[in-house]
Structure formats: structure tokens, C-alpha cells
Amino acid sequence: MVRIAMLGAGFIGRFYADSLHGLRSRDRITSVYSRTEASARKFAEDYDVPFWTTDMEAAIKRKDVDIVCISLPNNLHLPAVLACAKYKKAVMTTKPLGRNAKEGLQMLKAVEKAGIFAGYLEDLCYTPKFLKALQTVRSGALGKILWARSRETHPGPHSDWFWDKSQSGGGAILDLACHCVEIARNYIGKDVRPVEVMCWADTQVKPIDAEDHAIGLVRYASGAIGQFEVSWTFRGGLDLRDEVMGSEGTIWINNFLRTGFEMFLSGQGAGYVAEKAETSSGWIFPVGDEIHELGYNAMFTDMFDAMEQGREPAETFYDGYVVNAILDAAYKSAQTRRWEPVKLEVWRGKEETEVISAFKEYDKDHWFLTEELTHDGSHVLVLKEKKSGKLVRRLL
DSSP: EEEEEEEOHHHHHHHHHHHHHHHEEEEEEEEEEEHHHHHHHHHHHTTTTTTTSSOOOHHSSSSSSSSEEEEEEEOOOOOOOOHHHTTTEEEEEEOOOOSSOOOOOOOHHHHHHHHEEEEEEOOGGSHHHHHHHHHHHHHHTOOEEEEEEEEEEEOOOGGGGGOOOHHHHHSIIIIIIIHHHHHHHHHHOSOEEEEEEEEEEEOOSSSSSSSSSEEEEEETTOEEEEEEEEEOOOOOOOOOEEEEEEEEEEEEEEOOSSSOOOOEOSSTTOOEEEEEESEEEEEEEEOOTHHHHTTHHHHHHHHHHHHHHTOOOOOHHHHHHHHHHHHHHHHHHHHHOOOOEEOOOOOOOSSOOOOOOEEEEEEEEEEEEEEEEESSOOOOEEEETTTTEEEEEEEO
């Protein structure tokens, strides 16, 4: 049995609690902290939690707490992690790790100095489709990974603090691109260094100080490109899609919005459909098991198994720090409108990476370009002579 202190009694804390209490059955939340007494008390009642408080350290330092789960606004991640380090409590925190790489690195150093277990709750790197896709990529079936694209868009966050840049640290980039960047890192290889970022961002719809829409490219030392598309302005629900392209294959994933489960309702008696759904009438797209499909079950299984086995989880504080550094470069690029370097004070991957070369030989004198059956029935082969560079078209 793992005994958990939950910091935060809001939307994400309740998602986590549903998974924690329903997954392995034996794990229990034993204390809950909220900034408001009403939220703490209500959470405790709903999840049968024996202790609630508005004092963060009181929730953390209890003897009946094995690990602390942080589901707080971004500006509170750092003080919460430092408190866990102070009391030598294992910790796992929701994304993003920090509001920037400076905060992320401070948290990374704190948990490593304290010698405590630390997990990064990047749920979209634990969805069933992602895990299957990653297994396929790592088996080599896609060949050399050239491009990974991840998209997360929806009409905007549910809590007020997201819209306050002083608390959140940013807008759609920090909220959503943290998912997209880490998804791409997994496919391209976490040991491949992110080199530079080009990003466009703007505030198009929402009257806020931060960006509500952004598109970015992350270039890696291998030559691979990670692409993110994020928005708080997308209408129609929560759109989570990934694509991976390799020299030998392609994977397309639709995680949430259009997954093959569709319903038409008149709206009479309709209720909750799915996260970020904008309507409960007409054609709607419910999710069969939202907690499972969003990766929470596999994520917490990995966290607790890793803690009990004395190993690192698949997603660590170091991963969160690298993501923060990439996002820092994205924000700078959005201002300068130039490629900006990713600045990593700590890098634990490959120092040198061979640049992707997926050229195929046709024979000793030619490179292979393409082979195609055209609309008129012709079988066409296009080659390139190695010495002269001349292109050769052959009908087979």
C-alpha cells in the first residue's frame, strides 16, 4: 500500500484521485492540502481522506505519507517540491515541472540532494496508443525517426489561475506544449540533444497577457524535427493527435476527439461528456474510459512500481527540466522571430549524435529515390548516379 498526500483539491487532483483509488485498490490518499478550507473538506469527504488541511507542510510531513502528489498551480510547484525535500518525502508533480528552466533545475537539484524519489506526471506519455507507438518506434520498425508532430488544442483551461501569467508562467505553450515536446522527445530519443527552436506565438482570441496559440519546431542534434501545435482557441473539444515519421514507416494517433466512439443526443438529460467538451447535444464524442485513455493508470503504476523497485520512472524531474529549457527557447524565439538555442546547464544524453542519413543504395553506382506504379499502369523507378549526381528514370 502506498500512502499519498494530495496537494491540490481541484480538477486535476480529482482526476488523479479517481485513478489512485481505483487502480491498484490498496493505495490510498491519507492527507489532502488545499488553499481553501471548503475545497479541502469537500475533497476529504468525497474520497474518504482522514486528514485535510490548509497548511501545506502539515499535509506533507505526516508519518502516514509515503509520497506527495502535487496537483497545484505552476507557481506553487517549487515551494511544494522544496518542502518535500525538507521532509525527505518522495514526490511526483503534475506538468510542467516549473514555470521555466531555472525553477525546473532548482527542483531537480533539490530532490537529488535530498535523495528522494521524484516522478514527473506527464500523463500523455502513458496513454495506451502512445505506449504501443513508442514500442514500435523503439523496435526499429519505423527506421530512423525524422519527424515527430504533436498537437493539443482546446477552447481553454477550466481554472482561473491558468489565465494569470504571474501564476501560470505562460499560456498555451507552457500548458500544452510541455506535453507535445515530451512526446516528441520520446519518439526521437531522449538521449538526443535538442539544439534550437523556432516558434510563432500570438494572443488571438483571449484577453490575456500570455499566448493563446502557438506553433513551434524543435531541431535535434540528429537532424530530426519535433513539431508542436497548441491552442486555447480551438473550438470543438479536446484535440490530441500525434504523428511520427521514420525512414521506414509512419504512425498516426488520435487520442481523444475522434476515436471511433460517436453519439447523437437531443440534449435532454445529457451531462458530462469528456474533458473540454463544449456541448452535450448533437453529435458528441465521448471517451470510453477517460482516466485510462489519458494515461493516468499506466502513469501511476509506473510511478509506484519504480518507487518500490528503487528505479527511475519513465518520466523524471530531469525530463521535466529539459522540457522547460526547450519551452524557454520557444518563448524567446516567439519574441525574436529567429531560431533560438536550447540552453541546458545539465545534459545527460549523448554528447555527439550522428546526423540522420537514411539514403538507400540501389546498387554500387546508384542511390534509390522512389519506385511507383503510375495511373497509366507504368512501373517507374527513379535513381541518382553517385558520381555524376544525374537523375535516372527507368520504366520497369
